[in-house]
Amino acid sequence: MALNYKETSEKILAAVGGAENVTSATNCMTRLRLTLKDEAKADDAAVKSIKGVKSIVKQGGQYQVVIGNEVSSLYKEFAKLGNFEEGGAGAKPTGNFVQRIFGFVAGCMTPLLPAMLGTGMVKVLLTLLVTFGVMDKTSSGYVILYGMADSFFYFLPVFLAYQIAKKLKGSPALYMVIATMLVYPDIVNLMGGTYEGLELGSFLGMPATNLFGLPVITATYTSSVLPILLMAPVMKLVEDFADRVSPNVVKAFLKPMLFLLICTPIALCVLGPLGNVIGNALAGVFSAMYNTVPWLTVGILSAAMPFIVMTGMHYALIPLCMNNLATLGFDVIVMVTMFCSNLAQGGAALGVAAKSKDTDTKSEGIACGISAVVAGITEPAMYGINLAKVKPMIGAVIGAGLAGLFTGITGVKGYTMGGSPSLFSIITFIGGENPMSGVYFGIIGAVIAIVVPFVLTMILYKEEASASAPSVEEVLAPVVEEVKKPLVKKIEIASPVTGRVIPMSEIPDEGFSTGALGEGVAVIPEDGNIYAPADGVVSSVMDTKHAVGFTTDDGLELLIHVGIDTVELNGAPFEYKAVQGAHVKKGDLLMTADFKAIKAAGKQIVTPVIVTNSEDYVSVKNIGREMIKNGENLLSVV
Numbered sequence: 001m002a003l004n005y006k007e008t009s010e011k012i013l014a015a016v017g018g019a020e021n022v023t024s025a026t027n028c029m030t031r032l033r034l035t036l037k038d039e040a041k042a043d044d045a046a047v048k049s050i051k052g053v054k055s056i057v058k059q060g061g062q063y064q065v066v067i068g069n070e071v072s073s074l075y076k077e078f079a080k081l082g083n084f085e086e087g088g089a090g091a092k093p094t095g096n097f098v099q100r101i102f103g104f105v106a107g108c109m110t111p112l113l114p115a116m117l118g119t120g121m122v123k124v125l126l127t128l129l130v131t132f133g134v135m136d137k138t139s140s141g142y143v144i145l146y147g148m149a150d151s152f153f154y155f156l157p158v159f160l161a162y163q164i165a166k167k168l169k170g171s172p173a174l175y176m177v178i179a180t181m182l183v184y185p186d187i188v189n190l191m192g193g194t195y196e197g198l199e200l201g202s203f204l205g206m207p208a209t210n211l212f213g214l215p216v217i218t219a220t221y222t223s224s225v226l227p228i229l230l231m232a233p234v235m236k237l238v239e240d241f242a243d244r245v246s247p248n249v250v251k252a253f254l255k256p257m258l259f260l261l262i263c264t265p266i267a268l269c270v271l272g273p274l275g276n277v278i279g280n281a282l283a284g285v286f287s288a289m290y291n292t293v294p295w296l297t298v299g300i301l302s303a304a305m306p307f308i309v310m311t312g313m314h315y316a317l318i319p320l321c322m323n324n325l326a327t328l329g330f331d332v333i334v335m336v337t338m339f340c341s342n343l344a345q346g347g348a349a350l351g352v353a354a355k356s357k358d359t360d361t362k363s364e365g366i367a368c369g370i371s372a373v374v375a376g377i378t379e380p381a382m383y384g385i386n387l388a389k390v391k392p393m394i395g396a397v398i399g400a401g402l403a404g405l406f407t408g409i410t411g412v413k414g415y416t417m418g419g420s421p422s423l424f425s426i427i428t429f430i431g432g433e434n435p436m437s438g439v440y441f442g443i444i445g446a447v448i449a450i451v452v453p454f455v456l457t458m459i460l461y462k463e464e465a466s467a468s469a470p471s472v473e474e475v476l477a478p479v480v481e482e483v484k485k486p487l488v489k490k491i492e493i494a495s496p497v498t499g500r501v502i503p504m505s506e507i508p509d510e511g512f513s514t515g516a517l518g519e520g521v522a523v524i525p526e527d528g529n530i531y532a533p534a535d536g537v538v539s540s541v542m543d544t545k546h547a548v549g550f551t552t553d554d555g556l557e558l559l560i561h562v563g564i565d566t567v568e569l570n571g572a573p574f575e576y577k578a579v580q581g582a583h584v585k586k587g588d589l590l591m592t593a594d595f596k597a598i599k600a601a602g603k604q605i606v607t608p609v610i611v612t613n614s615e616d617y618v619s620v621k622n623i624g625r626e627m628i629k630n631g632e633n634l635l636s637v638v
Helices: 005-015 044-049 071-079 097-131 140-154 156-168 172-183 185-192 226-245 251-292 294-310 313-327 337-355 359-375 379-389 391-409 423-429 437-460 472-476 595-600
Strands: 022-027 031-036 055-059 062-066 201-203 206-211 214-217 491-494 499-502 519-525 529-531 536-541 547-552 557-561 574-576 589-593 607-611 620-622 633-637
Touching: 005 044, 005 071, 022 071, 031 071, 044 055, 097 140, 097 156, 097 226, 097 313, 097 423, 140 156, 156 172, 156 226, 172 185, 172 226, 172 251, 206 251, 214 251, 226 251, 226 313, 251 294, 251 313, 294 337, 294 379, 294 391, 337 359, 337 379, 337 391, 337 437, 359 379, 359 423, 379 391, 391 437, 423 437, 519 620, 519 633, 547 589, 607 633
Parallel strands: none
Antiparallel strands: 022 031, 031 062, 055 062, 201 206, 206 214, 491 633, 499 519, 519 607, 529 589, 536 547, 547 557, 557 607, 574 589, 620 633
């Protein structure tokens, strides 16, 4: 059954701290990727408990909510809930230096995936048409379609420069000029020694030209990623410097001119060649590893790929994949290892479906398995089935490793970037001296990747037995759906404060105003005393002292939240007068708040009173008073 995207989006937004805590929002193929102002405000447990959420991943400054195949539809609803800047920079990235670098790279590459996958699949289609004699490479149709598809990869530095600028809050047009310079036809010809009238010299034994006496080592930057990524921090620093030193009266032209004149020699003389050297070195190391022990290289990476995907860092491997395609003409580090891993996740999920006797588990296993095998979308299978049940994940890792060993030994390689690695990715293995051998061995590798986890899961996985087998009478008895019935008497909830009552819709926090946390009302207090609204137990208190959870003797659960965003005050203006677990009487003092200090800190004192288990009742109604005193009835619950 499809998710209620609007309701799920509202719940996720409330659980991560509301719209005011979300700096930016975007999505990849399976994840809602959020940048939060303060990750401490996000309730991880609440997010994970939302129907449709498979897991959460915190990586590189992003709060990633794993949804699965339906994430793009969910994102459309999520984006309507606030003015979120797609892909923008928000909170400072978390983690160590390497994690932050990978997170930045992944954040820049992820928005490019639709174009990358679309153009890649067009190139795969053209390869098939040429291989089977349907189309000739010399035809105008082939030239046009291939030019369209290859344009993305040729001008990849330009697309990447735009994403870098968005990520760093820079000027996209300026960053793109530096990238377009690297692939400009005359500069490409100059670097290749084919520009008429200009001959190449040398520098440190390498072919080079010069920029006003500065050596420019020749390199090819089309389809490259490392040079423009290395330029990212430099462009940001130079832009800030140019903005600082340019007088306002001439800033409109002086700032961009300084930026371009400073960045051009750095890109051409220093970081461009450095990126080219690093790219060639990485390709050389990988090539040496692959040529020496291909079975070990591909086997280990295939087995480890699920855990790389869990961190969200598989997107950060795309630059290495693109570098391999550009320098070696093939790739296995992403295209083959993820092929083996994705199919193995699907095989394990299908194994659970075959072994399970539970209808819901069987249905979910089939859906998740097909998603992984056919579409290459593995998060639903990984988080929803295999990881949760442990033993299917063991089968998936073993199966992926064995498939990787086989494809490594037989030399399966990816020659064209296609869609997310799946069963259909076999056609991307067409190429090399024997174009179809990769396809044949890829098919065998796919069988290993699917069948081994399936069989191992059937052997290892044991479904938990139910407490007792149902009797014949229970099986034949009609199913009686539980319905909500009104209580014999209404539950009256008193106001915990004295002040002016406002409806939920006017609470300046979407987590409360949308009802995502439950139904209720709010009061703008006149004094800082907060009293017990009924006889009951103080069920929860917080280190920041800004709210209290309360459970009445009738089982109704309340949240009294003093002020909006007052969690940021770290408890300074608040003092609890009752401890967690204490049983109190209606009217007993629960806590006090210094509203002058709260207002001085720029926070609102609006105090929501929310019935957090509203779904257990037929209705939660505001009594209807405009002004109220503590102890007077505020809510009626039936």
